[in-house]
Amino acid sequence: MTQKEIEKQNFILWYSLYATEKEIEIARTRNREILDRLLKEYAQEVDKVNRTRHLYERIVQSKGKKTQGFDATLKINCFSR
Numbered sequence: 001m002t003q004k005e006i007e008k009q010n011f012i013l014w015y016s017l018y019a020t021e022k023e024i025e026i027a028r029t030r031n032r033e034i035l036d037r038l039l040k041e042y043a044q045e046v047d048k049v050n051r052t053r054h055l056y057e058r059i060v061q062s063k064g065k066k067t068q069g070f071d072a073t074l075k076i077n078c079f080s081r
Contacts, residue, residue, distance in 0.1 A: 008045070011038045016049035 001009075015024070015038075027035050039046070 007038075008042055012042055012045050012049060015039075016046050016053065 019027075
């Protein structure tokens with residue numbers, strides 16, 4: 001894996017999955033030029049990750065909302081005869 005490929009992978013994972021809004025804002029103020037360059041360079045990949053993540057979250061959340069839990073207890077009365 002080349003240095004460029006490692007940079008790409010690290011940036012996409014950080015920006016799309018791990019960075020908080022606060023961390024991104026700090027990066028914008030301290031390293032605006034670098035952040036802008038990376039966003040421009042990897043915009044399509046970041047977008048793919050974001051769309052996939054949102055789709056996954058919608059699927060997981062929709063399943064969670066549709067299923068309801070309940071407690072079923074089976075009682076068996078046994079009488080000795």
